[in-house]
Amino acid sequence: MKQYGDIAGDGGSDVLGQVIAQRKAMRESLASVRHVVAIASGKGGVGKSTMTLALASSLRDRGQDVAILDCDVSGPCQAQLAGLSGVPWIPEDEGLRMPRREDGLGVVSFGGILGADQPMLHESVAHGDEHTWRATREMAMLGQLITAVHWGDLDVLLVDLPPGADRTVHHLELLGPSAKVVLVTLPSALATGVVARSLAAVREAGVEPLGYIQNMAGYWCRDCGVIRPLFPDGNQDLDVPCLGSVPFDPGLARRCDDGWPTRTKDVATEDVTDPSSTAIEAVALALMTALEESNR
Amino acid sequence: MKFLCVACDQPMTLQDAMPAEEKGTLAVVYVCGGCDHQIAMLTNPWETQMVQSLGIRIGPKSGADAAAGQEAGTGEVAGKCPFAGMVQELGAEPQSVVPIPDTNPSVTDGDSLQWTAEALSRLDRIPEFVRPMAKQGIEHWARDHGCDRVTEEVLERARGTMGMSS
Numbered sequence: 001m002k003q004y005g006d007i008a009g010d011g012g013s014d015v016l017g018q019v020i021a022q023r024k025a026m027r028e029s030l031a032s033v034r035h036v037v038a039i040a041s042g043k044g045g046v047g048k049s050t051m052t053l054a055l056a057s058s059l060r061d062r063g064q065d066v067a068i069l070d071c072d073v074s075g076p077c078q079a080q081l082a083g084l085s086g087v088p089w090i091p092e093d094e095g096l097r098m099p100r101r102e103d104g105l106g107v108v109s110f111g112g113i114l115g116a117d118q119p120m121l122h123e124s125v126a127h128g129d130e131h132t133w134r135a136t137r138e139m140a141m142l143g144q145l146i147t148a149v150h151w152g153d154l155d156v157l158l159v160d161l162p163p164g165a166d167r168t169v170h171h172l173e174l175l176g177p178s179a180k181v182v183l184v185t186l187p188s189a190l191a192t193g194v195v196a197r198s199l200a201a202v203r204e205a206g207v208e209p210l211g212y213i214q215n216m217a218g219y220w221c222r223d224c225g226v227i228r229p230l231f232p233d234g235n236q237d238l239d240v241p242c243l244g245s246v247p248f249d250p251g252l253a254r255r256c257d258d259g260w261p262t263r264t265k266d267v268a269t270e271d272v273t274d275p276s277s278t279a280i281e282a283v284a285l286a287l288m289t290a291l292e293e294s295n296r
Numbered sequence: 297m298k299f300l301c302v303a304c305d306q307p308m309t310l311q312d313a314m315p316a317e318e319k320g321t322l323a324v325v326y327v328c329g330g331c332d333h334q335i336a337m338l339t340n341p342w343e344t345q346m347v348q349s350l351g352i353r354i355g356p357k358s359g360a361d362a363a364a365g366q367e368a369g370t371g372e373v374a375g376k377c378p379f380a381g382m383v384q385e386l387g388a389e390p391q392s393v394v395p396i397p398d399t400n401p402s403v404t405d406g407d408s409l410q411w412t413a414e415a416l417s418r419l420d421r422i423p424e425f426v427r428p429m430a431k432q433g434i435e436h437w438a439r440d441h442g443c444d445r446v447t448e449e450v451l452e453r454a455r456g457t458m459g460m461s462s
Contacts, residue, residue, distance in 0.1 A: 018353065
């Protein structure tokens with residue numbers, strides 16, 4: 001009796017061929033993007049999204065053509081952070097037109113088109129088992145989104161990932177072998193311990209992170225004009241280069257709620273020499289250097 | 297998945313697809329070219345979902361175009377069903393043959409606006425999992441700007457509000 005391998009094809013659907021074609025189409029969509037950089041952490045709440053937008057804005061100010069892809073499907077916030085809520089995705093000949101801020105920063109986030117009270121639900125024909133299919137549906141949907149968007153000739157695409165060591169690895173697989181990763185952590189033993197597992201998982205997948213960002217490295221007291229410690233454990237290092245430390249700043253938090261200002265607005269209304277802005281500029285510079293070195 | 301006629305020792309070919317009475321299940325009929333023996337593959341909702349979750353099509357001519365979301369004119373109805381390619385190949389109406397519920401990410405938000413055929417054809421270019429969200433975003437924008445239906449002009453106006461040429 002014939003065995004599986006004795007019969008050519010798969011019954012007519014060419015499922016494997018379709019999956020390969022999906023991946024090929026996605027890679028082709030990103031082909032003209034010079035650097036794809038995932039901003040990741042095993043720990044939630046460490047400021048991945050804030051760092052992503054802050055870095056993107058800083059890189060944009062340096063003349064880079066930058067966009068953000070928000071892969072946090074359950075809690076997308078990049079559109080709100082960038083002030084692009086409600087800007088629709090318009091289908092054009094080359095693909096979906098990417099929403100852009102006044103300064104040209106592109107942001108693709110499900111949060112921009114979902115209502116504030118509207119969760120992303122992955123319904124299933126097998127009712128009660130939606131959880132079983134979440135990861136598969138989510139990855140397929142992200143793959144289709146990446147394929148659908150016309151990214152253009154970007155210098156940098158920053159990809160804001162959801163938390164989790166395994167999800168970091170899965171998203172890096174989706175983005176392809178040329179994708180780089182930057183980890184974000186806090187200077188606490190708890191957070192650093194969790195992010196260290198992410199580092200191990202990423203390395204096990206064969207990816208060496210460009211470095212890490214230590215967020216909330218103390219808080220800047222605007223009254224005192226000094227940075228005071230937030231966590232009792234002091235500095236907690238990861239075994240990768242530190243791209244920089246960013247202190248917590250109420251001004252930074254306000255920018256997140258109000259929509260991140262463009263450089264033009266920034267200059268007009270705020271002091272851009274505050275420690276958090278200065279630190280973000282330094283991290284952006286370190287990231288650019290790391291990206292250039294990774295290409296050598 | 298392949299089907300082999302044991303008596304003839306030759307692969308069976310896809311012949312028909314029928315909806316089963318239970319939602320989310322399908323009956324897919326194969327025939328042996330040697331002895332004309334037929335069998336039916338009955339899928340349960342989990343098996344149906346497994347295929348659909350990958351965003352691929354089951355059927356004789358569901359190739360790279362379908363995988364890349366480039367299938368033309370399938371619209372949303374066909375896009376909801378993983379067996380749509382097969383059903384269309386058989387010359388049947390997808391919505392009448394495979395009545396499985398919408399399993400795309402849920403973005404239902406009130407009644408949909410009317411779309412002109414030209415605007416809808418632009419929407420059809422978007423891969424199926426992303427299409428309902430793009431559609432909703434455009435409809436939100438249209439409502440916010442006093443439009444009672446989506447036309448090419450509305451799409452162009454929405455495009456203009458992005459404020460920056462790429």
